[in-house]
Structure formats: C-alpha cells, structure tokens
Amino acid sequence: MKGATLKLVMVGKRFKGKAGPTEALRDINLEISEGEFVTIVGPSGCGKSTLLNIVAGLEEPTTGWVAMNGHRVHGPGADRIVVFQDGAVFPWLDVWGNIQFGLRVAGVPRREREARVKEYIRMVQLEKFAHARIHELSGGMRQRVALARALVLRPSVLLMDEPFAALDVHTREEMQSVVQDLWLRSKTTTLFVTHDVREAAVLGGRIVVLSHRPGTVSAVLTNNAPRPRTLEDPEVVEQIRRSNEILKAEVQWSNQPKVPL
Amino acid sequence: MVESAEGSAVMRGRERGSRSRFRHLVPMVLVAAAFVGIWEIIVRLNIWPRFLFPSPVDVAISLYDLWTRALLLRAIAATLVRLSVGFLISLVLGAILAFLMVHFQTFGKGIQPYVLGLQTFPSIAWVPLSLIWFGFSEAALLFVTIIGSLFAVTVSFADALRTVPPVYLKAARNMGSDGMDLILRVTVPAALPHLISAAKIGWSFAWRSLIGAEVIFATVGLGFLVNQGRDALNLPQVIGMMVVILIVGVLVDRGVFSRTQEWASRRRGLLPSG
Numbered sequence: 001m002k003g004a005t006l007k008l009v010m011v012g013k014r015f016k017g018k019a020g021p022t023e024a025l026r027d028i029n030l031e032i033s034e035g036e037f038v039t040i041v042g043p044s045g046c047g048k049s050t051l052l053n054i055v056a057g058l059e060e061p062t063t064g065w066v067a068m069n070g071h072r073v074h075g076p077g078a079d080r081i082v083v084f085q086d087g088a089v090f091p092w093l094d095v096w097g098n099i100q101f102g103l104r105v106a107g108v109p110r111r112e113r114e115a116r117v118k119e120y121i122r123m124v125q126l127e128k129f130a131h132a133r134i135h136e137l138s139g140g141m142r143q144r145v146a147l148a149r150a151l152v153l154r155p156s157v158l159l160m161d162e163p164f165a166a167l168d169v170h171t172r173e174e175m176q177s178v179v180q181d182l183w184l185r186s187k188t189t190t191l192f193v194t195h196d197v198r199e200a201a202v203l204g205g206r207i208v209v210l211s212h213r214p215g216t217v218s219a220v221l222t223n224n225a226p227r228p229r230t231l232e233d234p235e236v237v238e239q240i241r242r243s244n245e246i247l248k249a250e251v252q253w254s255n256q257p258k259v260p261l
Numbered sequence: 262m263v264e265s266a267e268g269s270a271v272m273r274g275r276e277r278g279s280r281s282r283f284r285h286l287v288p289m290v291l292v293a294a295a296f297v298g299i300w301e302i303i304v305r306l307n308i309w310p311r312f313l314f315p316s317p318v319d320v321a322i323s324l325y326d327l328w329t330r331a332l333l334l335r336a337i338a339a340t341l342v343r344l345s346v347g348f349l350i351s352l353v354l355g356a357i358l359a360f361l362m363v364h365f366q367t368f369g370k371g372i373q374p375y376v377l378g379l380q381t382f383p384s385i386a387w388v389p390l391s392l393i394w395f396g397f398s399e400a401a402l403l404f405v406t407i408i409g410s411l412f413a414v415t416v417s418f419a420d421a422l423r424t425v426p427p428v429y430l431k432a433a434r435n436m437g438s439d440g441m442d443l444i445l446r447v448t449v450p451a452a453l454p455h456l457i458s459a460a461k462i463g464w465s466f467a468w469r470s471l472i473g474a475e476v477i478f479a480t481v482g483l484g485f486l487v488n489q490g491r492d493a494l495n496l497p498q499v500i501g502m503m504v505v506i507l508i509v510g511v512l513v514d515r516g517v518f519s520r521t522q523e524w525a526s527r528r529r530g531l532l533p534s535g
Contacts, residue, residue: 058431078437088432091529092450102436105446135530153436 003189004079004156006032006055010064012214013050023214024050028064030208030217035187041200041243042210043251048193051215052161055191056082068156078102081155085162087146091134095126098134098145102153120148123182140171144178151182160192164199173231176202180228197247201239202229209246212253219246315497323497324505332486337509340475340482343399347406348467352460354407355414360444362415363422376412384409384470388477402474402482409470410463417459425451454525461518468513472506483509 011028014021024047032038042048053059055066057076066073068080081102089098099120103113121130124144134142143163150158160179164172176199183190194200200207207221221242225235297317304316311319327333358376362369387408388401395401425448433447449456475484483506490498 056435058435076435076437078435080435082432082435084428084432086428088426088428090429090432090447090451092453101433101438101446105433105437105442133528133530149436 003035003187004069005034006030006157006189006191007067007070008051008055008064009067011051011054011061011066012063013047013054013059014062025054025061026214026216028215028217030220032189032191035189037183037190037192037203037205038208039192039194039200039204039206040208040210041194041197041247042215043212043247044195045213046210047213047215048195048210049161051210052082052159052191052193055157056080056159058082078106078153079156080159081150081153081157082159082161083143083146083150083163085165087142087163089134089142089145089149094131094133095121095137095145096130099148099152101149106153116152120152123151123185124148124178138171139167140175143167143175147179147182151186151188154188156189158188158190160190162194163192165195172196172199177228177230179203184227197243198231198240201236201243202231207239207243209243209250211250218250312494312496315500319497320501320504323495324501327486327498327501333505336481336483336486337505340471340484341509343402343406343482344464344467344471347403347471348410348464350403351407351410351414351463351467355411355418355463358411358415359418359422362419369419376415380412380416382412384466385473385477387470388474391474392478397478397480402471402479405474406467406471409473410467413466414459414463417462418456421452421455421459422448424455454522454529454531457518457522457525461514461522464513464518465510468510 008028008030011025012023013025014023028051030038040048040051050059054061055073057066057073057080073080090101093101096117100113100117103116108116121127124147126141126144126148129137129141134145137145146163164175167175179192180203192200192203201223204223207223208217209219209221210216211218221239223235223239225233225239229236231237231240300317304311304314308314315323324333327336358372362372362376384405387405391401391404391408395404429447429451430443433443438446472484475482476488477484479485483502487499487502487506490496490502
C-alpha cells in the first residue's frame with residue numbers, strides 16, 4: 001500500500017447562499033508528502049470540511065486546484081476515501097456488507113474480496129461482529145466499520161472529516177490510538193480534519209491551523225513527537241499549548257468588529 | 262453455556278410471541294361479536310322489512326351459497342389477479358416517475374402540483390373515459406386501477422426517495438458507485454422502509470379504484486357481485502360481499518404490507534427486535 005503526494009494550490013471556495021455569497025476558503029496552499037499524517041484544525045465554520053470535500057472531489061473549488069501525485073484531481077475517486085463524521089455506514093448492510101461495499105463496486109473477485117474484508121475486520125478488531133447489524137453497534141464500533149470500509153480499498157489518500165467528534169471522550173481517545181496504529185502500519189497519506197486541538201496534536205505529524213471564515217492557513221506546526229503518542233506526552237502537550245494560542249488569537253481576531261481599511 | 266441460555270431465551274420469546282398473537286386478536290373479535298349482536302337485535306325489533314334489512318344469518322347463508330357455487334372464490338381470484346397486475350404496473354410507472362421527479366428537480370417542481378392534484382382526483386371519475394377508450398373489458402378495469410393509484414404511488418415514492426440522507430450517497434459515490442449502481446445499491450435499500458410504506462398507501466388506492474370500477478361495469482369479481490346483489494334486490498348478497506371486500510382488504514393489508522413493513526423496519530433496528 002503506497003501513499004500519494006497531495007498538492008493544494010490557491011484553493012478557494014465561495015458559496016452562493018440566501019444571504020449573498022459567502023467565502024468559505026481563501027488561497028489555501030499546502031503540500032503533503034507521501035505517507036504523511038496531517039491534521040487540520042480550526043474553529044467551527046472555517047471551511048475545513050469543505051476543504052476535505054474538495055480534496056475528495058465531492059466539491060469543486062471556485063479557485064485553484066488539487067493535485068495528487070502531480071495530477072490534477074477531478075471528481076470523486078476510490079483513491080481518496082473519506083471517513084465522515086457520523087461514519088455514514090449503511091444501516092441496511094451488516095458489518096461485513098459495509099466493509100466489502102467498495103470492493104464490490106470495484107468488481108473485486110469474490111475470493112480476494114473475502115480475504116481482504118477478513119483482514120480489515122481483524123485490523124479494527126470487529127471479528128466477533130462481522131455479521132452484526134449497524135444499529136446493534138456502539139458509536140465507536142461504527143467508526144471502526146467506517147475506518148475498515150475506507151482502508152480496505154487501500155486508498156492513496158485517507159481523508160477523515162471529524163470522524164470522532166460525536167464520540168464520548170474515552171471512545172475518542174481509544175479511536176485515536178486505533179487510527180495511529182493503523183497509520184503506523186500502512187503509512188497511508190492522511191488528512192485529518194478536527195476542531196479538537198488535542199486530537200490534532202496527538203495525531204498530526206504536521207498541524208495546519210485554519211483561520212476563521214474565510215478559512216486561510218494561519219500556521220503550520222511541525223510535530224516530531226515520537227510515536228505512538230498519547231495525550232500525556234510532554235511534546236504533545238506543548239503542541240496543544242502552541243496550537244491553542246494560535247487558535248485563540250484567531251478567534252479573538254474574528255470576534256473583533258471589523259473596521260474597513 | 263452462553264449458547265444454551267440464548268437458546269432458551271429464544272424459546273421463551275417464541276412462546277410469548279404465539280400467545281400474544283392470539284391476545285391481540287381478542288379485542289377485534291369482541292368488537293365483531295358486539296357488532297353482529299347489535300345488528301341481530303335491531304333486525305328483531307322489526308323496524309324495517311327483512312328484505313331491506315337482512316339479519317346476519319341471512320348474510321351468512323347468502324355467502325355460503327355463493328361459496329358452494331364457487332362464485333365467491335372465482336370472484337376473489339379475478340379481483341386479486343386484476344389488483345396484482347394493475348398495482349404492479351402502477352408501482353413500476355410510479356417508481357420511474359418518482360425517480361425522475363427527485364433526480365431532475367426542475368421536472369419535479371413542474372410536475373409536482375399536477376401529480377398532487379391527480380392524486381386527490383376520484384378514481385371513479387376516470388371510469389367513463391376508460392369505458393370509451395377500452396370498452397367493457399379487462400383493460401378498462403386495469404386502466405382505472407392503474408390511474409387511480411399511480412399518482413399516490415408516485416407522490417409517496419418521491420417522498421420516500423427524499424428521505425435518503427445525502428451523506429450515504431456521498432459516501433457511496435466516494436467509493437466509486439455511480440448511476441444505476443448507486444440507485445440499486447444505496448438509494449433503494451436506504452429508502453426501503455419508506456418505500457414499503459409508500460407501496461402500502463398505493464395499494465389501498467388501487468384496491469378502492471378497482472372495486473369501484475368493478476361495481477360499475479365488471480362481469481366477474483367482488484365489486485360485480487355487490488352490484489349483482491343490488492340488481493336482484495338480494496340484500497344479503499350486497500352486504501355479504503361488502504363484508505368479503507372488507508375482509509380481503511384487511512388480510513392483504515395485514516398479511517402482505519404490514520408484515521413486510523415490520524420486517525424491513527426490524528432489519529434496520531427501527532423496531533425492537535425479538
């Protein structure tokens with residue numbers, strides 16, 4: 001499984017809303033190398049989910065472009081898989097059915113499909129729940145299904161859109177370590193969006209801090225803390241402190257009355 | 262250990278299930294008994310002549326007579342065949358229309374008011390047109406059945422399709438699903454419980470339209486037997502056939518639609534299982 005490089009060039013996005021057009025993102029430039037784990041953190045409404053959707057090809061940018069391995073991306077593709085906040089696991093399928101969904105769409109032959117599904121079910125430790133229905137699973141288990149469903153396709157880029165935001169604190173930390181372990185094994189290029197600074201610091205090799213709307217890159221922090229990490233590691237704590245400072249400044253700035261220059 | 266405990270729990274569940282199946286029928290049977298009782302009392306008060314207000318026993322004898330002459334079974338079969346064919350065509354056309362309405366929003370907005378209007382249009386009012394176009398034929402009966410249910414099916418199918426959370430479609434498209442594959446793998450299964458409810462609404466429209474049309478111009482069928490009773494001033498047959506129509510309707514509704522609905526909801530965890 002090999003990761004891909006990602007390049008975002010002057011990516012901007014405007015929406016036509018009822019109250020006039022809003023600018024969600026402005027001039028985002030970002031280069032991500034093969035196998036990197038980058039977290040994007042920012043206040044709510046800073047357009048971080050939009051940014052992820054653009055990389056996934058589910059939305060088109062108004063300005064700029066996204067290139068993967070040097071080729072500009074158009075439209076969605078199974079090489080860039082998104083794990084959504086509520087998982088979007090399909091309630092009409094069981095765990096197995098969900099994980100093999102993308103493989104069936106791709107027409108992977110039955111024997112290979114079964115082997116791969118089995119491998120990834122084991123990886124997220126859901127062997128005992130292979131044929132459980134989605135409504136029988138806890139929130140954390142559903143996100144494990146979503147994770148396995150994405151990774152089984154061996155995407156070049158894994159995109160995670162606040163995947164653990166709806167989980168309780170303990171489950172969230174547990175899932176963070178699951179993601180970290182899986183990434184250490186697969187080294188898939190990962191873009192992970194969150195509003196939780198702690199999560200961004202514990203997972204990210206680099207932390208991209210976005211400003212309030214329109215979202216622009218206000219800082220990129222390099223996080224070289226050794227892995228596997230926990231939230232208690234002093235280096236992680238320091239990263240959290242620094243990211244928080246930047247975010248606080250951003251929020252204060254955005255709350256100030258804007259004086260036209 | 263664990264397995265046997267689960268097994269006995271299942272057994273207990275089954276026993277409870279079969280007992281409660283009878284228990285929930287008790288009020289229904291009581292109401293029917295009370296109804297027949299009051300009916301019989303009114304007949305014995307002799308307010309109206311017997312040929313205008315027959316007793317439950319007269320009705321039962323009439324039905325038994327129709328049964329022994331094999332007329333009743335033939336009528337039920339004929340009506341159910343018409344219903345199945347007409348309703349099936351209505352489902353297919355309705356599904357296509359609904360899908361087009363949801364997929365092409367401008368088309369949907371344009372056609373929505375007419376579909377809604379036609380849904381409330383009384384199906385009996387289609388009968389004259391149907392008779393002129395198709396004559397006194399099976400086709401005419403089918404036409405009324407289809408046209409009487411098509412718009413209700415379309416409206417409720419479209420509503421069902423709109424309940425599909427966009428994030429499912431997004432996730433599926435992200436995994437490479439598209440076009441017909443997306444419809445069959447995601448849209449339909451995601452909307453299934455609602456689609457079944459929609460079909461249930463549609464069938465009641467088809468049923469009413471068909472029986473109505475049969476009363477007016479069929480030569481075999483449940484509706485025809487009601488009208489034949491009227492022609493012969495055979496009120497036991499009129500009332501008896503009305504009861505049969507009621508019972509067949511309830512049986513189809515309970516036996517086919519409610520059961521499928523329950524099954525689909527349970528699979529999705531929308532109902533407590535067991």
